[in-house]
């Protein structure tokens with residue numbers, strides 16, 4: 038298989054314009070003849086569905102939750118980037134592009150990232166026009182703040198609820214189209230199979246989560262906007278229903294999976310407190326604008342933080358990275374926290390956390406200003422830990438947060454299956470080996486509002502897609518496959534719950550495919566995961582029946598797919614004999630513990646092909662060329 | 675690690691197989707629960723035990739588990755989202771319940787929220803209300819620069835206060851009339867405060883309120899129970915603003 042990224046020729050600044058001009062258009066009157074299936078209603082899915090319906094396409098939209106408004110994007114806190122340069126502090130499209138390529142540790146496609154930076158400003162305008170209540174300065178203009186990995190202030194925000202407000206904006210546009218009849222909404226549906234006819238994606242098979250019925254839907258193209266796979270770690274900041282199943286089914290039908298090992302561990306999360314825990318809660322990185330990260334200089338210092346004098350504290354990020362200080366990128370901040378803890382300088386009951394201290398900020402700005410900026414985050418922290426962060430420093434620890442890997446897509450966001458597109462966190466395209474803060478929201482909305490409306494049209498206008506109906510043999514085959522798999526899960530009647538297996542997998546992933554990886558651990562993971570998967574199919578207990586609301590069955594299906602994806606992640610991490618961004622191989626570090634890339638051998642996208650359940654994955658390489666941003670060792674010192 | 679003392683509870687939980695089943699209360703034991711566990715994590719523990727015994731676990735909705743998606747929806751000891759102030763069900767921790775307590779767990783009940791299973795109900799009426807007018811009609815591509823319309827800081831803050839609604843439906847569950855007024859008012863307020871919402875201001879108020887009625891929600895008669903349970907502290911003043919919007923739209927609109 039030859040990977041063709043379809044990156045347009047010419048200077049990076051002109052690629053997108055040129056491509057839009059060269060892409061065929063669908064005649065306005067013909068748009069309504071096309072039926073588009075959009076799976077997922079996060080920022081990517083909602084924005085795509087609304088934009089396509091506005092153009093006249095017929096759109097069917099699916100999501101797991103009871104309402105499209107509840108997609109995981111709702112939980113994003115900190116903000117969204119754009120190069121408006123309103124603060125006049127030196128920002129530009131080029132700088133946003135540059136920072137994002139560098140932040141991704143030179144493992145993203147320049148052309149995609151440039152396009153992302155180009156459309157970012159339109160996103161802000163669109164969201165403002167929808168009535169998104171972004172934070173404002175006293176003069177009434179839009180406010181900005183800084184985020185990690187940037188020295189300019191380019192992040193737009195709506196308190197600590199930016200994802201919520203952006204999603205509600207996209208959702209309101211989506212519901213407007215539902216009201217007009219151009220979008221039909223199917224909530225509480227889980228896509229469990231892709232239907233490929235004559236080599237093109239032509240439909241999906243879902244389980245109706247209320248009745249348990251297996252339902253088929255046909256269309257001229259399928260857009261997967263199904264989010265990331267961080268839940269493979271069991272504990273993550275993702276929502277409970279976040280999963281990899283839709284992408285994984287597509288992968289098994291021939292869509293390559295790119296860079297599965299690139300996962301982001303977010304530095305500022307509330308630490309784990311016990312084994313009952315079902316998720317980890319993020320404290321937005323925007324907190325690092327005003328909070329100072331420190332640990333005691335002495336090992337095992339168990340004094341309460343207010344009694345530790347200034348000179349006995351180690352503000353380790355400020356010490357090691359004087360120009361970026363507390364605002365270094367996430368991977369750097371996470372690794373340093375881990376290092377402090379490994380040195381025995383962690384704090385709290387478990388010793389598994391570091392301080393994020395607002396004492397100075399409260400002195401400097403006053404409690405009310407701090408409350409206005411971060412009030413809801415402080416409240417959230419207080420609720421969960423029963424500690425008041427206005428009085429005592431927060432305790433934070435890194436947690437799995439985002440997956441940069443995902444389905445391989447070309448410049449048109451199309452996977453290796455014609456007609457199957459992938460948007461948002463579910464694809465691999467823009468963040469390389471590490472995503473900068475406030476750029477996932479930007480990417481989801483860029484893909485949905487401003488990219489897919491053009492590239493999908495190009496595909497439709499240049500493809501012959503004969504009408505097919507739901508009686509087609511391929512639909513029947515996939516319906517049978519979905520029903521059979523549910524029956525199989527229900528009939529095992531073993532002793533362990535799907536949750537038991539999920540936790541066991543999470544332990545392996547966190548210990549061996551987590552923040553720091555090495556050959557020995559990865560090889561162990563590659564032995565342990567298949568073994569666990571085998572046990573799962575022999576010993577899982579799924580109660581209830583198929584034709585009813587059955588949350589145990591839903592969970593079991595998702596865990597079964599994670600048990601396959603987890604193995605591919607370990608394989609990818611093992612093959613990548615370098616460190617880059619969020620992927621740290623302990624064998625490949627600079628003397629001071631920074632990620633050491635090997636550009637001569639690994640400046641490529643690793644795209645894995647499924648060769649059958651009993652065969653090894655095949656690796657395909659898409660070489661990455663850096664024409665604009667020169668390959669350098671990242672430095673934030 | 676200093677272990678906090680584990681606690682034991684008796685749960686009385688509403689079980690209902692599907693929309694056609696009459697439903698009943700069932701009793702369960704929740705044992706060895708950490709006070710730092712969340713309420714839903716406590717239910718997870720009970721459910722895992724039920725699955726191990728081969729019994730049907732308690733169905734309940736949740737997703738973000740941090741109070742922002744609006745999916746979780748339990749009435750706990752007679753109060754929508756339970757005893758905490760300004761918290762959704764998922765943000766409640768077991769430290770709020772004394773060791774040995776009996777806890778009663780029921781679904782959000784309202785005519786407009788038909789039951790689905792156990793603690794799960796159908797809140798799609800909220801989506802239909804938004805589809806009737808809870809938006810600004812602006813197609814992708816046609817937006818002016820974000821700073822074209824200045825929004826005074828306090829107005830933006832007020833709009834944000836209203837926009838914080840998570841669409842959970844607790845206000846409906848708590849209202850003696852099962853009115854959705856607080857939910858509707860939050861959206862109408864947000865958009866009528868902002869310049870972007872002006873062109874459709876009157877139609878929006880009329881359409882959304884009409885739709886609320888058509889969906890079988892009750893009328894607002896100023897009980898204020900909604901505000902008391904709202905996890906996002908949406909203020910009753912939004913209802914007053916909405917009433918003004920309604921009068922303005924009915925009497926003196928040019929739209």
Ligand SMILES: Cc1cc2nc3c(=O)[nH]c(=O)nc-3n(C[C@H](O)[C@H](O)[C@H](O)COP(=O)(O)OP(=O)(O)OC[C@H]3O[C@@H](n4cnc5c(N)ncnc54)[C@H](O)[C@@H]3O)c2cc1C
Pocket residue numbers: 076077078079080081082099100101102105107108109110111112113114115116117199200226227228229262263264265274275276279280282283319321438439460461462463474475476477478479481
């Ligand atoms: C706590 C938190 C805070 C964050 N803060 C920020 C931030 O400040 N700035 C930033 O830029 N990014 C942030 N991120 C990252 C960002 O929120 C996500 O990457 C982004 O929202 C993903 O959007 P999405 O549309 O790709 O997918 P999601 O929002 O995850 O949506 C996935 C959708 O797919 C549906 N779905 C999944 N599988 C199926 C299936 N099989 N069948 C049917 N439907 C399915 C789901 O129901 C859902 O509707 C944050 C992430 C987290 C976890």
Ligand code: SF4
Pocket residue numbers: 838839840841842843844845846856857860900903904905906907908
């Ligand atoms: S107004 Fe409050 S209680 Fe009602 S739906 Fe919104 S957040 Fe929930």
Ligand code: FES
Pocket residue numbers: 735736737738739740741742743744745746762763764765840
């Ligand atoms: S689960 Fe999302 S608000 Fe409770």
